[in-house]
Amino acid sequence: MSDPAAPVLSVRDLVTRIGGNAVVDGVSFDVAPGEVVALVGESGSGKSLTALSVMGLLPAAARAAAGSVRLEGEELLSAPERRLRRIRGQSLSMIFQEPVASLNPLMRVGEQVAESLVVHGRAGRAEAQARAVEMLARVGIPDPAARARQYPAELSGGMCQRVMIACALISEPRLLIADEPTTALDVTIQAQILTLMKRLRADFGTAILIITHDMGVVADIADRVCVMYGGRIVETGTAEEIFARPSHPYTRLLLSTIPRLSGARKELLRSIEGSVPDVSDWPEGCRFRSRCPLAQEDCAQVPPHVPVAGQPGHTAACLHLERIGEMT
Amino acid sequence: MSAATPLLRVEELRVHFPLTGGFTGRRTGAVKAVDGVSLEIGPGETVALVGESGCGKSTAGNAILGLVRATGGRILFEGEDILGAGPERQRALRRDMQVIFQDPVSALNPKLTVGQCIAEPLVIAGRPKAARAARVAELLELVGLLPGHAGRYPNELSGGQRQRVVIARALALEPKLIICDEPVSALDVSIRSQIVNLLMRLQAELGLSYLFIAHDLSVVRHISDRVVVMYLGTVAEEGPTDALFDHPTHPYTEALLAAIPLPDPAAQRAKPPFALEGDLPSPANPPAGCPFVTRCPxxxxxxxxxxxxxxxxxHGSRAACLVRLPAARPG
Structure with missing residues (x-):
């Protein structure tokens, strides 16, 4: 807390297991104050389970088995549930993919936004209500006093996501975890929500950990990117570096599969052969080797993260980084 | 648009759902989900129907398929009016039109094997049993699955493989037109391009026409010949894909394109901030004039x-905007 450059969130060697399988397998990353870090990956990559491990909200079948998750220096993995609840109401907030399903349908939205202040004893009911209306205005809800008296079903999906963001930010958290916050929304509403998140980050200085599969969303909002595959981070770097010099074969293929808004049309798109294997079928060593065009026999060893030449903070976990140029 | 008879011609299609209210259930109004949409699809052509959720694009597709009742307009398939035909003839005409839905998990019966799923349309069409097995094997190969997949159940397959099964089933009766309703939206990024490629390959090999209903404009740009942009049940703009993407004329088309985040941080962050405010108004109570007026900058x-x-x-396209096109004034 005293060191302004110390990370808000520091995750080290996190292992999360479901049964015998390590679905998150040695994940490490930091989020600095006011920074937006994106965890990117396809379904089954472990990105959402990493976020749920940080929040202490894993489903009953899963448990964080090893490693460390520190929020402003405080270890969360061994913290008692009472303490975690306190942290989740104050310094750590989250928003989810389905805003409509995440809100209580029987509670007026103003009360839901005010709830965390009241529950944690940080404001009386009347003051909390007034601050909730103010927060609804800040997330761009027109006529906030009237909207505060409405129920979620009376609002559109985009409005509900704004309410979720108001709920998350009213406690002025140090870290906001956003799990696919725009995936269920139309592209026009997604653009509005991303603009709002960027503005609130500037206003409140909130650090954001965003979980997404959409490279466009990453390009729009992220300062740094962690690309996940098979429960591990395979490449990390600033957003500019990851897009300009993708160095892990998976990152490079993932970016090349996206159809563009300019250039050739109607041609075959690049694709990645096969599909993401189920966790019980993950190969030994590099998890991507079963689909990787550069795979060799030595890929059966777990590849360490190595720096990508000349780019500070940019690392990739591939034994054959020097051959990335062979992929066109 | 092709000079010859189009495969599908939709004229002024309307789908209005009545709203009833009060104790007597009397009619109080209508949700105009589709309110005067026209489009044409030529043989071997892909026409995309795009817009936000609630714009009526899926309802239009369902009306063409006969899954909801059109309340106005005409649907001509190879020149023959489907809505005016008798039930027998309608069924025959619709055999040439199949559908692929978004979610391959709910589109497949979990209690049938992949082979049985694909054979189902053949059973309904009364094909003999011996011919069915051969056709199923042929279809599996066509969509890039292995013969061994026939005996598996849908839950044993990955999302991409399930969507291939859905495509194989749609192809079983050799249709001329496939209505693809968000066929890749539920798929992972690395699988999405496989399915897009499969759809393009099948079109080239079989001469299929597609009505491609989607909200992902980068995929739409990639595979469509023409694009129809819908807003609140009406057509805001339509034309050849290049014209729409390179010279969008309706402010709504412009907004839709501007909203797509570019997968390039430098380019994305250099864009002006997104301007379009608010949500789609309720189609039960649309604005009297231009449907887009409540959000138009x-x-x-x-x-x-x-x-x-x-x-x-x-630019070879048509748009419905009074501000940008004086000729769009009604009358």
Whole structure:
């Protein structure tokens, strides 16, 4: 807390297991104050389970088995549930993919936004209500006093996501975890929500950990990117570096599969052969080797993260980084 | 648009759902989900129907398929009016039109094997049993699955493989037109391009036509010949894909394109901030004039009162905007 450059969130060697399988397998990353870090990956990559491990909200079948998750220096993995609840109401907030399903349908939205202040004893009911209306205005809800008296079903999906963001930010958290916050929304509403998140980050200085599969969303909002595959981070770097010099074969293929808004049309798109294997079928060593065009026999060893030449903070976990140029 | 008879011609299609209210259940209004949509699809052509959720694009597709009842307009398949035909003839015509839905998990019966799923349309069409097995094997190969997949159940397959099964089933009766309703939206990024490629390959090999209903405009740009942009049950703009993407004329088309985040941080962050405010209004209570007037950053004095008609943009496309095209004035 005293060191302004110390990370808000520091995750080290996190292992999360479901049964015998390590679905998150040695994940490490930091989020600095006011920074937006994106965890990117396809379904089954472990990105959402990493976020749920940080929040202490894993489903009953899963448990964080090893490693460390520190929020402003405080270890969360061994913290008692009472303490975690306190942290989740104050310094750590989250928003989810389905805003409509995440809100209580029987509670007026103003009360839901005010709830965390009241529950944690940080404001009386009347003051909390007034601050909730103010927060609804800040997330761009027109006529906030009237909207505060409405129920979620009376609002559109985009409005509900704004309410979720108001709920998350009213406690002025140090870290906001956003799990696919725009995936269920139309592209026009997604653009509005991303603009709002960027503005609130500037206003409140909130650090954001965003979980997404959409490279466009990453390009729009992220300062740094962690690309996940098979429960591990395979490449990390600033957003500019990851897009300009993708160095892990998976990152490079993932970016090349996206159809563009300019250039050739109607041609075959690049694709990645096969599909993401189920966790019980993950190969030994590099998890991507079963689909990787550069795979060799030595890929059966777990590849360490190595720096990508000349780019500070940019690392990739591939034994054959020097051959990335062979992929066109 | 092809000079010959189009495969599918939709004229002024309307789908209105009645709203009833009160104790007596009397009719109080209508949700105009589709309110005067026209489009044409030529043989071997892909036409995309795009717009936000609630714009009526899926309802239009369902009306063409006969899954919801059209309340107005005409649907001509190879020149023959489907809505005017008798039930037997309608069924025969619709055999040439199949559908692929978004979610391959719910589109497949979990209690049938993949082979049984694909054979189902053949059973309904009364094909003999011996011919069915051969056709199923042929279809599996066509969509890139292995013969061994026939005996598996849908839950044993990955999302991409399930969507291949859905595509194989749609192809079973050799249709001419496939209505693809968000066929890749539920798929992972690395699988999405496989399925897009499969759809393009099948079109080239079988001469299929697609009505491609989607909200992902980068995929739409990639595979469509023409694009129809819908807003609140009406067509805001339509034309050849290049014209729409390179010279969008309707402010709504412009907004849709501007909203797509570019997968390039430098380019994305250099874009002006996104301007379009608010949500789609309720189709039960649409604005009287231009449907887009409540959100349009450029609305003029007449836009709230006059409903624009489609007019030439000068780029080979047509748009319904009074501010940008004087010829869009009704009358």
């Amino acid at each position: 450029e609305r003029g004095p007449d836009c709230a009162a006059l409903r624009p008609v489609l007019a030439d943009t000068g």
